[in-house]
Amino acid sequence: MFTAEMLESIKKVEATRAERIGYEPRRMTAEEKDTLLRQYHPDFREDGFSIIQIGPNKGEKAPVELCTLLHSNSRIKDENIDLSKIDYDVDVLVIGGGGAGSSAAIEANENGANVMIVTKLRIGDANTMMAEGGIQAADKENDSPQQHYLDAFGGGHFAARPELLRRLVMEAPDAIAWLNNLGVMFDKNEDGTMITTHGGGTSRKRMHACKDYSGAEIMRVLRDEVINREIPVIDFTAAVELILDKNGQAAGAVLQNMETGEYLVARAKTVIIATGGAGRLHYQNFPTSNHYGATADGLIMGYRAGAPLLYQDTIQYHPTGVAYPIQIFGALVTEKVRSLGAMLVNIDGEAFMHPLETRDVCAASIIRECSDRGKGIPTPTGGMGVWLDTPMIEMIHGEGTIERRIPAMLRMYLNYNIDMRKQPILIYPTLHYQNGGLEINGEGFTKAIDNLLVAGEAVGGIHGRNRLMGNSLLDIIVFGRNAGKAAAKKSKTVSLSELSLEHINSYAKKLEAAGIETDTVSPMLLPKYTR
Amino acid sequence: MQEMVNVFLYGKKYTVPADLTIMTAMEYAGYKLVRGCGCRHGFCGACATIYRIKGNNELKTCLACQTQVVDGMYVASLPFFPTDKRSYDIEEIRPEQKIMMELYPEIYSCIGCNACTKGCSQSLNVMQYIAYAQRGEFEKCAEESFDCVNCGICTSRCPAGISHPMVGLLARRLTGKYIAPKSEHLKKRVEEINKGAFDDLIAKIMEKPIEEMKELYNKRDIEE
Ligand SMILES: Cc1cc2nc3c(=O)[nH]c(=O)nc-3n(C[C@H](O)[C@H](O)[C@H](O)COP(=O)(O)OP(=O)(O)OC[C@H]3O[C@@H](n4cnc5c(N)ncnc54)[C@H](O)[C@@H]3O)c2cc1C
Ligand code: SF4
Ligand code: SF4
Ligand code: FES
Numbered sequence: 001m002f003t004a005e006m007l008e009s010i011k012k013v014e015a016t017r018a019e020r021i022g023y024e025p026r027r028m029t030a031e032e033k034d035t036l037l038r039q040y041h042p043d044f045r046e047d048g049f050s051i052i053q054i055g056p057n058k059g060e061k062a063p064v065e066l067c068t069l070l071h072s073n074s075r076i077k078d079e080n081i082d083l084s085k086i087d088y089d090v091d092v093l094v095i096g097g098g099g100a101g102s103s104a105a106i107e108a109n110e111n112g113a114n115v116m117i118v119t120k121l122r123i124g125d126a127n128t129m130m131a132e133g134g135i136q137a138a139d140k141e142n143d144s145p146q147q148h149y150l151d152a153f154g155g156g157h158f159a160a161r162p163e164l165l166r167r168l169v170m171e172a173p174d175a176i177a178w179l180n181n182l183g184v185m186f187d188k189n190e191d192g193t194m195i196t197t198h199g200g201g202t203s204r205k206r207m208h209a210c211k212d213y214s215g216a217e218i219m220r221v222l223r224d225e226v227i228n229r230e231i232p233v234i235d236f237t238a239a240v241e242l243i244l245d246k247n248g249q250a251a252g253a254v255l256q257n258m259e260t261g262e263y264l265v266a267r268a269k270t271v272i273i274a275t276g277g278a279g280r281l282h283y284q285n286f287p288t289s290n291h292y293g294a295t296a297d298g299l300i301m302g303y304r305a306g307a308p309l310l311y312q313d314t315i316q317y318h319p320t321g322v323a324y325p326i327q328i329f330g331a332l333v334t335e336k337v338r339s340l341g342a343m344l345v346n347i348d349g350e351a352f353m354h355p356l357e358t359r360d361v362c363a364a365s366i367i368r369e370c371s372d373r374g375k376g377i378p379t380p381t382g383g384m385g386v387w388l389d390t391p392m393i394e395m396i397h398g399e400g401t402i403e404r405r406i407p408a409m410l411r412m413y414l415n416y417n418i419d420m421r422k423q424p425i426l427i428y429p430t431l432h433y434q435n436g437g438l439e440i441n442g443e444g445f446t447k448a449i450d451n452l453l454v455a456g457e458a459v460g461g462i463h464g465r466n467r468l469m470g471n472s473l474l475d476i477i478v479f480g481r482n483a484g485k486a487a488a489k490k491s492k493t494v495s496l497s498e499l500s501l502e503h504i505n506s507y508a509k510k511l512e513a514a515g516i517e518t519d520t521v522s523p524m525l526l527p528k529y530t531r
Numbered sequence: 532m533q534e535m536v537n538v539f540l541y542g543k544k545y546t547v548p549a550d551l552t553i554m555t556a557m558e559y560a561g562y563k564l565v566r567g568c569g570c571r572h573g574f575c576g577a578c579a580t581i582y583r584i585k586g587n588n589e590l591k592t593c594l595a596c597q598t599q600v601v602d603g604m605y606v607a608s609l610p611f612f613p614t615d616k617r618s619y620d621i622e623e624i625r626p627e628q629k630i631m632m633e634l635y636p637e638i639y640s641c642i643g644c645n646a647c648t649k650g651c652s653q654s655l656n657v658m659q660y661i662a663y664a665q666r667g668e669f670e671k672c673a674e675e676s677f678d679c680v681n682c683g684i685c686t687s688r689c690p691a692g693i694s695h696p697m698v699g700l701l702a703r704r705l706t707g708k709y710i711a712p713k714s715e716h717l718k719k720r721v722e723e724i725n726k727g728a729f730d731d732l733i734a735k736i737m738e739k740p741i742e743e744m745k746e747l748y749n750k751r752d753i754e755e
Contacts, residue, residue: 030749124681125569125577139720142754145729146736154748162737170733173720183621183704185673185711192712203753213678216574220681221707224700228618236565258565291570327552327599331572407678411653412573415597526565529558 001325001417006426009377012349013387013424020343021395025354033361040364040371042429043314048284054510056308056448065281066312069300071511072520074504075240079263081254083243083499086267088234090116091491092484093252093268095239095298098126099215099473100456100480101274102222105231107484108272113491115231115484118255118266120238120275120293120525124223127276127291127457128476131215132334132408133199134207135477136470137172140196143204145169152471155201155358156435156464159311163442164462168471168478175477176208184221185210197339199469201358207470212334212406215473237264238297238525241504242271242305242452246497250305250452254501258525267499269491270451272444272483273298274476277434277457280527283315286431287330297523298458302438304507307446310460311436316467319344319362321430323385325416330430335359335469336406337388341396345387345424346375352386360466363429370428377426385426394421435467436460444483451494455483536602553580553595553606567610573597576682576696579609579652592650592684612683614694619701626705628667635698638665640691647685647695653678657685657695664698670710672702 002010028036038044049061052070062070092108094101097119108115117123138148148169153160176194180186187195187209196205210217226233236258243265245251252267275298279290288294303309320333338344338355344362346352346369353365369386370376376384394401402410402421413420437460440446444453456476463471511518534549538556545560554568569577578595585603595608617634624630631638638661647657656675663672676699685695723729739747 030745121569122575122577125575130570130572130574137717139714139717141716144732145724146732147751149733149736150744150748150751153744154751158741158744158748166733166737170724170729173717173724177717177721180714180717181708183707185677185703185707186714188711188714190712192714193716194714198754203751205754211677213574216680217677217703220700221704224616224704225621227616228620230618289572291575292564292568326550327555328572328597408574411678412597416599526563528563529555530561530563531559 003380006377009347010423013345013389016349017389017392020351021392025351027354028357028361036364036368037360040367041360042284042286042317045284049313053514053516055303056306057312060313062312063281063283063315065283066278066296068520069296069522069524070303071516072518072522073508074304075521075523076254076263077504077508081263081265081501083265083501085265087264088116088266090114090266090268092270092272092487093118093266094272094274095253096274096276097123097233098274098276098456098476099128099219099222100476101272102226103477103480104272104274104455104484104487106222106225106229107481108488109229109231111485111488113488116234116266117226117231118234118237118239120236120258122235123226123233124219125291125293126219127294128215128473129219130289130291130332131473132212132332133336134209134214134470135176135473136199136202136206136468137176137208137474138169138204138206139173139176139194140204140206143206145172147204148172148206151201151203152463152468155468156466159464161461167442167482168462168475171478172474175474175481178481179218179221179477182221182225184218187211197336198356199335199339200356200362201468207339209336212336212408218473239301240523241501242301243267243499243501244305244449244503246500249450249494249496251496251499267496269494269496270453270487272453272455272487273302273438273458274456274480275458279431283431286317286429287321288431289318289321289330289332290431293526295524295527296434297525298454299437300523302446302452302454305449305503307438307448307452309436310439311465312460314435314465315431316359316433316435317363317429318432319359319366319429320388320427323383323428324379324426325418326381327416328412331412332430332432333388333409333425333427334406337390337393337409340393340401340405342388342390342392345389347377348375358466358468366429379426383428385428387424388427389424390420391422391424433457433467433472435463435465443486444479445486451490453483453487455479536600538600539605541607542605547600549600551600553598553600554578556600557595567595567608571596574680576680577610579612579682579684580606581609582606592652594652594682609684609687612687614683614686614697616694616697621704621708626669626709631664631667631698634701637691637693638698641693642691644690646688646690650684650688652682652684653680655679660699661693661695664702669702669705672699673706676702
C-alpha cells in the first residue's frame with residue numbers, strides 16, 4: 001500500500017525507533033510556541049480571512065468561507081412562509097441531534113417541558129458520534145477543578161470566558177457521573193477507578209475514555225435515552241431560519257424536510273441551537289474530520305437573527321488527520337495514539353517535537369516540517385505528511401495494546417491493509433473544531449435574543465481560542481444539560497406574541513446597504529461533493 | 532492516467548477512479564447524498580451497503596464510507612433498515628436475565644445460522660453476543676458488541692427477526708450502569724464539589740490577573 005519513497009523513509013523510522021523509546025523531546029518555551037504559531041498556524045494566514053461587513057460583529061475577521069455564508073441570502077428570502085400555520089408547537093425546540101442537543105432534550109424532558117428535537121440527518125449523525133479520544137474531568141486525588149481550569153485557560157490562550165470555564169470544570173465530575181448512571185461504559189480498572197490518560201496540554205491524567213469509541217458510546221446511550229423517553233425526534237429536517245416574535249424573542253424555527261423540500265413551522269417558547277461545528281466548510285481547503293452536516297448552520301441562523309459571535313476567527317486543526325491512504329484522507333487519528341506513546345517523526349526518522357504539545361502548536365509544527373523544513377513525506381495525490389510512529393505503542397505498553405485501546409483506529413487502517421501495529425502511519429493536520437461560535441452567558445442564553453440558548457460546538461467562549469482534547473465532549477454534556485434545564489424552566493414563564501420573520505428582511509436590507517450582491521444562500525445544510 | 536473502474540450503482544453503470552470509496556464514487560457519479568451518509572469515517576452506521584462483484588454469487592455487506600470500489604461492483608445502499616427498539620426505564624430495570632426475555636424475547640428464536648456475523652460491517656461476532664444475551668451474560672455481550680455502529684446490516688439478514696444492535700445496546704447500558712464496578716473517586720469528588728469544597732479555590736484562580744495566570748500555567752508541574 002505504501003509508495004517506494006514511503007517504504008524507504010519507514011526504514012529510517014525503524015532505525016531510530018529503539019533510541020527514541022524512553023527519550024522525551026524537550027517541550028517548547030512559551031516564546032518558541034508563539035513564533036511557531038504566528039508563522040505556521042492557518043489562523044495566522046491573512047488570505048484565509050475576510051472582514052464581516054454587517055451585523056453585530058461588523059468589522060471583525062472570520063474565515064473567508066464563513067464570511068461568504070454570513071454575507072448570503074436567506075434560503076427563505078423569497079418563499080412565502082405562512083407563520084399562522086403551525087406544524088409543531090412545543091415548549092422547548094432543540095435544533096440538532098448530537099450530544100449537546102440530546103442531553104439538552106433529556107434534561108428539558110426531565111424538567112417537565114414538552115420538548116422536540118429537529119435534526120438535519122439522523123439523530124446521532126453528528127460530530128459527537130465520531131469523538132474517539134475521551135472526555136476530561138478532574139475527579140482524581142491528585143487533580144482538582146482549579147488545575148483543570150488552569151490547563152484549559154492556558155491551552156485556550158487565556159481567552160476563555162471565566163464564568164463559562166468555571167462551569168465547565170466544576171460540573172465536569174457530575175457530567176461523568178450522569179453519563180455513567182445512564183449506562184455509558186467508561187474504561188475502568190477492576191476496583192472501579194477510571195482509567196485516565198493525558199491529552200495534549202493536560203497537566204494531569206484526566207482523560208476518561210470508552211476505548212476509542214468515546215463519543216460513539218456517549219452518543220448511542222444519549223440517543224437511546226431520548227427514544228426511551230419518547231421525546232419526538234424529527235429526522236432529516238433542517239432548521240433553516242429562526243422565528244422571532246413581534247417583541248424580538250426567539251419563538252421557533254422554519255424547518256425544511258431535507259428530502260421533499262417542504263417547509264414547516266415550529267413554534268416554541270424557548271429554542272436551543274445545538275447544531276455543532278463547521279468542518280465541512282473546508283476552510284483554507286483543508287480536509288476535515290467532521291461529519292457530513294457540519295456546516296455552521298446554527299451560527300448563520302443565530303447571527304442573522306442578531307446574536308453576536310465570539311472567536312469566530314479561531315479554528316482548530318487537529319494535528320493528526322489521515323494523510324494517506326486517500327480513501328480516508330482527513331479522517332481523525334485520535335490524540336490518544338500520541339498519549340499512548342506514538343511519536344511524530346519526519347522523513348529522516350527524527351522526532352521533531354514533543355508529542356503532547358497543544359493541538360495548535362503540534363499542527364503548526366507539522367506544517368513547518370512539511371513546508372520550510374522540507375522534511376515531509378510526499379503522498380501520491382500531491383499532499384504531504386509526517387509519520388506517527390505507532391509500533392512504539394506496543395513496544396512501550398506491550399503487545400495487544402493497540403487492539404485493546406484503539407480498536408477503531410486499527411480497524412480503519414486494516415481496511416486498507418495497513419497494520420499500524422507494525423508500520424507507522426502518515427498524518428497531516430485536518431480541520432477539526434470550531435473554537436468560536438455564538439456568545440452565551442453562564443446559563444446558556446444568548447445575550448442578544450431572549451429565550452434563545454446555544455449549547456455545544458456552536459458556542460464560542462468556553463475554551464477561549466483553542467480547545468484541549470476532551471473538553472468538548474465535556475462541554476456538550478455540561479452546557480447541553482444546563483441549556484435543557486434552563487430552557488425548560490424559562491419556557492414556563494414565556495408568552496409569545498405574533499410570529500415574525502422580519503429580521504430576515506432587515507438582514508437583507510443591511511446586505512444591500514453594504515453593497516453586497518450575492519447568489520449564495522445560507523445556511524448551507526450540506527456540502528457539495530458531486531462533481 | 533488515473534486508473535478507472537466500472538461500478539454499477541443501483542444497476543446503472545458508471546466509470547469512476549479506482550481509489551474512491553463507494554460513497555465518494557456515488558458522489559463522483561453525481562448522487563447528492565442526503566440519506567446514507569453521516570460521519571463519513573466509519574462511526575455512525577448511516578451508510579450500510581450491499582454489493583456483489585460481477586461473476587461472484589456472494590452478496591456482501593459493508594459501510595460505503597469505508598470500502599473501496601472494485602471493478603464490476605454492483606452496489607445498493609440500505610439507508611434505512613427498520614430495527615425494532617423496545618423502550619424501558621433504565622432506572623427501573625435490573626441486569627437480570629429476565630429483562631432480555633421481556634424486552635427482546637425473539638433472541639431465543641436464533642437458529643444459529645451466523646448470517647449476522649458474516650454480514651457485520653465491523654467484523655463483530657454478532658451471533659456470539661446474541662448468545663451471551665440469551666444467557667444473561669450482559670458483560671460479555673457488552674464487550675463483544677462494543678464496536679457496533681448500529682448499521683443494521685445484521686438485522687437485515689436475520690431469519691429470526693432479531694434487532695441485534697438494540698440487544699447489544701441494552702446489554703451495554705446495563706453493564707455500564709449496574710455491573711461495572713463503581714468509581715469511588717468520582718462519587719467523592721462530586722460530593723466535595725457539591726459541598727462547596729472547591730468554591731474558594733476556583734474563585735481565587737478566576738480572579739488572578741492574566742500575567743499571573745501565564746506564570747502559573749507555564750510553570751505548572753505535569754504528571755508523569
Ligand atoms: C472526529 C472527531 C473526533 C473528536 N474527538 C473528540 C474527543 O476525543 N474529545 C472531545 O472532547 N471532543 C472531540 N471532538 C469534538 C466533539 O466531538 C464535538 O465538538 C462535539 O461532539 C460537538 O457536539 P455538538 O452536539 O455540539 O455537535 P454535533 O455532535 O456535531 O451535533 C450537531 C447536530 O446538529 C445537526 N444540525 C446541524 N445543522 C442543523 C440544522 N440546520 N438543522 C437541524 N439540525 C442541524 C447535525 O446534523 C447534528 O445532529 C471530536 C470531533 C470530531 C469530529
Ligand atoms: S452488529 Fe450489526 S448493527 Fe452492529 S455493526 Fe455489526 S452489522 Fe452493524
Ligand atoms: S442471523 Fe439471526 S438467527 Fe442467524 S445466527 Fe444471527 S441472530 Fe441467530
Ligand atoms: S457515513 Fe458513518 S459509517 Fe459511513
